[in-house]
Amino acid sequence: MSRNDNIAYVRTDMLPEAAPPPGTAGLGKWLRENLFAGPFNTAMTILAIYVVWSILSSSVPWMYNGIWNASSLSECREIRDARGLESAACWAVINERWLQMLFGFYPTDNPLLARLFYADELEAAGGAEVVFGGGITVTQRVAFISAMKDDLNNSTLFFFGYWRPLAALALLVVAVAPVLYSNLPRALLVFSLAYPFIAFFLLWGGSVWLPVLVALGLVATVLAGRFAAGFIGSLGGFFVGLIVFLLFFMNPLGIDGLFPLLPKLRGMLDGAMPWGLPYISSENFGGFMLAIIIGTSGIVLSLPLGIALALGRQSNMPLIKWVCVSFIEVIRGVPLIVWLFTASTLLNYFLPPGTTFDLLLRVIIMVTLFASAYLAEVVRGGLAALPTGQYEAASSLGLDYWKSMRLIILPQALKISIPGIVNTFIGLFKDTTLVVFIGLRDPLGLTNAIRATSEWNGIYWELYIFVGALFFVFCFFMSRYSMYLERRLRTDHR
Amino acid sequence: MADISDQPRQNFRIGMLLYDARYRSLTIQVIAAILIMLFLVRLVDNTVTNLAAVGKDIRFNFLWSTAGYDINQQLIPFTSQDTHARAALVGILNTLLVAFLGCILATVIGVFAGVLRLSKNWLVARVMTVYVECMRNTPLLIWILIVFAVMTEATPQPAQFREGGTASMILWDSVAISNRGVFMPRPIWGDGAGIVMAILGLSIIGIFVLRYVARKRQEDTGQQLPVLPLSLALLILPVTLAFFALGRPIDLDYPVLGGFNFQGGLQVRNSFIALWLALSLYTSAFIAEIVRSGILAVSKGQTEAAFALGMQPNRTMQLIILPQALRVIVPPLISQFLNLTKNSSLALAVGYMDARSTLGGITVNQTGRELEGILLLGIFYLITSLIISSAMNFYNSGVKLKER
Structure with missing residues (x-):
């Protein structure tokens, strides 16, 4: 550029940045673009503000002014009138009954509580063996325990009375963490595998040797199978594993004597080292604990079953395909409540005469089967979404069916179906409330039980909000986790 | 596997049943068939033995005996002198009624909520997000119980509709919402x-x-x-x-207040309203997500192409976006309808007399025929589901993208 001297003035420095015109930046711009863009949008905003205001203006004071200390609904109302309040929540019912809502009628571990907090009273009554060992009459024992419970506050009871379910829950978090977050050490997965047995022992109690021996039996099955597979091929290894399993858990030959090994070993060990916790039957389980037990077992068990069903449905063996399709369609076509009803009333007809087993176990099996049919459809969607080239590529590398599934197909198909899988899990967890219809004490069933007492007759909102909030927290966590997982596993370039 | 035809034809050996891919699937299927047959035989045998042990058999003639109970909502005339079969039919019709009306309301609310979640209006989008998340993350049963509690606890008694009472009828004195139900002309x-x-x-x-x-x-x-x-x-x-x-x-x-309750008019019971509203609200949250993802699934280029052709925004929506979005929306939408129909069996919680409560409930309890009752109930739900899902497959094959 040549210098032109005719120009009177040449600016040599940059102008400072001018502030944007008013209304095109900051809060004003945001408001205009997001809330008041055009008359229709403004009308919508005003309507939304009105709706939000009318909900919050009635519910927030009601919650905030809630009464936390009262022993009955009528007392709540008296306090409310005394304070001159229009409406007030009666949170006192939660304050009084939250332990029951969480644990149902799970017995608190009374000997522990007595030893910790009432050592003197326990000595005066004759010591733990006398009070809890059946030495004195039932009435006296009940009197001691109920006096103790009345004296303790809910928080003490929570931490020391329910230490078994609480420990199971805490260990659940430890067991689940390495599965959910891959940056944790992989060695923790061993604990995840052992967790079901630990949880069983903590929740049900009884002899420690039953869960230990079942775990050992399964480990022995797998190890024997692996070991034999090294010599005689994978099919032979499978049969060796099967034989070990049968010898350990069943009596395939019908010979009385040494087999099955499990009860024999258990008898020996119980005789030598009678360790254990007091047995608690699952009739006493209830509350949110029940929802977590059914939900977690259902989730853990239904995933492998669902994947197997999805693969079966894609199989090119007509019989396997036909069986899987009819299983999936029949399970999905009928509501869960009918299946639960089947589990509670009809299952005994289908089992060998004289077999009875726990209602909770039956419910877990039914819920697992139900969720696995839904999962199978979700996973099938993922399998169908993979391009055929992936299957062909796996075959051309010389991988056999199981290897190509394990290494090529399923990792991709499962990644695609993560949102659907997690939605199924959320649905399963929410559906655990349906067990109320077959007489298990789930949180909603307990709200009915609480309302049936004369103190809390006519209380609805507080209980429903409490139960709803508990479920919301769990389900919301699951849905956020699935979003996180999708982000983390995303490998395409966006 | 593909080069098998090049090899000289081998004589069949017994080991080929396991190690030859041509025969192995046959072996597996035969073993599976045997196991399945054994399982089924065992199942039937157990059932017959167990039923015989308690002195029962499998017969369906209980359907033709007198029901002996009343049903509080009937679409076809029914008295307690009618048969169990007719009671089951009344229940089935009630299920279909609540499912049909629920599907309509859920679709309407769901489409609204889904479209509003995509709104550029920040507040409206947030409000709808909160609505959808609250509905989706809490059990349906709680919503049914909450709506039922609202209908029975928070609405006035019929007596309060009297002169000088606290409540009044809405819509030009024609509809009364009371704790005994909604009365309408x-x-x-x-x-x-x-x-x-x-x-x-x-x-x-x-x-x-x-x-x-x-x-x-x-x-x-x-x-x-x-x-x-x-x-x-x-x-x-x-x-x-x-x-x-x-x-x-x-x-x-018109319903008129007489005595302690309304006379005349049409009484819609609270149990029905609670079930219908709760099912619709709950399902609508899922439908909202489906609608939202369906609209998002249509790539932005389609809108831009339509604008480049000179189309107006509403014609673009109608002719370009919606037909493509519907292909994504309809299959999961129908499976939500299916879920709603099956979830209507939660009617039990509020005492709405659906198929589960009549055929699978009172009839079973009165006759002691659990096996037959639940079997019939299951078949009813299964047939309904199969009809709906075959309609879905029919639609799908119609709108499917034609690829290689």
Whole structure:
């Protein structure tokens, strides 16, 4: 550029940045673009503000002014009138009954509580063996325990009375963490595998040797199978594993004597080292604990079953395909409540005469089967979404069916179906409330039980909000986790 | 596996059943068939043995004996003297009624919520997000119980609708929302009512013909007919004319407060309303997500292409976006309808007499025929599901993208 001297003035420095015109930046711009863009949008905003205001203006004071200390609904109302309040929540019912809502009628571990907090009273009554060992009459024992419970506050009871379910829950978090977050050490997965047995022992109690021996039996099955597979091929290894399993858990030959090994070993060990916790039957389980037990077992068990069903449905063996399709369609076509009803009333007809087993176990099996049919459809969607080239590529590398599934197909198909899988899990967890219809004490069933007492007759909102909030927290966590997982596993370039 | 044809033909050896891919699937299937047969035989054998042990057999003749119980909501006449089969039919119709109305309401709310979640209005989008998340993350049973509690606890008693009472009827004194249910006018069909309804039906068919003609005309000549005003005129005018020409054959029976309750009119029970509203609200949250993802699934290039062709925004939506979004939306939407139908079995919680409560509930309890009752109930739900899902497959094959 040549210098032109005719120009009177040449600016040599940059102008400072001018502030944007008013209304095109900051809060004003945001408001205009997001809330008041055009008359229709403004009308919508005003309507939304009105709706939000009318909900919050009635519910927030009601919650905030809630009464936390009262022993009955009528007392709540008296306090409310005394304070001159229009409406007030009666949170006192939660304050009084939250332990029951969480644990149902799970017995608190009374000997522990007595030893910790009432050592003197326990000595005066004759010591733990006398009070809890059946030495004195039932009435006296009940009197001691109920006096103790009345004296303790809910928080003490929570931490020391329910230490078994609480420990199971805490260990659940430890067991689940390495599965959910891959940056944790992989060695923790061993604990995840052992967790079901630990949880069983903590929740049900009884002899420690039953869960230990079942775990050992399964480990022995797998190890024997692996070991034999090294010599005689994978099919032979499978049969060796099967034989070990049968010898350990069943009596395939019908010979009385040494087999099955499990009860024999258990008898020996119980005789030598009678360790254990007091047995608690699952009739006493209830509350949110029940929802977590059914939900977690259902989730853990239904995933492998669902994947197997999805693969079966894609199989090119007509019989396997036909069986899987009819299983999936029949399970999905009928509501869960009918299946639960089947589990509670009809299952005994289908089992060998004289077999009875726990209602909770039956419910877990039914819920697992139900969720696995839904999962199978979700996973099938993922399998169908993979391009055929992936299957062909796996075959051309010389991988056999199981290897190509394990290494090529399923990792991709499962990644695609993560949102659907997690939605199924959320649905399963929410559906655990349906067990109320077959007489298990789930949180909603307990709200009915609480309302049936004369103190809390006519209380609805507080209980429903409490139960709803508990479920919301769990389900919301699951849905956020699935979003996180999708982000983390995303490998395409966006 | 593909190069098998090049090899010389081998003689069959027994080991090939396991190690040859041609025969192995056969082996596996035979073993599976044997195991399945054994399982089924065992199952039937156990069932027969167990039933015999308690002195029962499998017979369905209980369906023709007198039911002996009342059903509080009946779409077809039913008394306690009728048979169990008829009671089951009443229950089935009740299930279908609540499922049908629920599907309609859930779709309406769900489409609204889904579209509003995508709104550029920050507040509206947030409000809808909160709605959807709250509904999706809490069990349906809680919502049913909450709506039922609202209907029975927060609404006035019929007595309060008296002169000087605290409550009043809405919609020009025709509808009363009380804790005994919602009372609304009932139509009384007089002479000639059939003709009016027939004319209404013909008008609706006429609207479809009109739309077809208008579309044909646009495709042939490019000229557009004013479809909306014409349709409205066709819908309203002939029926109104016929109604007055025939001397008002359809009258309304208004509910009137008498004694402690309303007399006359149509009583819609709280159990029905609670179930219907809760099912619709719950399912609508899932439908909202489906609608949202369906609209998001249409790539932005489609909108831009339509604008580049000079299309107006509403025509773009109607002709470009919606047809493509619907292909994504409809299959999961129908599976939500399926879920709603199955979830209607939660009617048990509020005492609504659906198929589960009549056939699978009172009938089973009275006759002691659990196996047969639950079997019939399961078959009913299964058939309903299969019909809905085959409709879905039919639709899917119609709109599927044609690829290689």
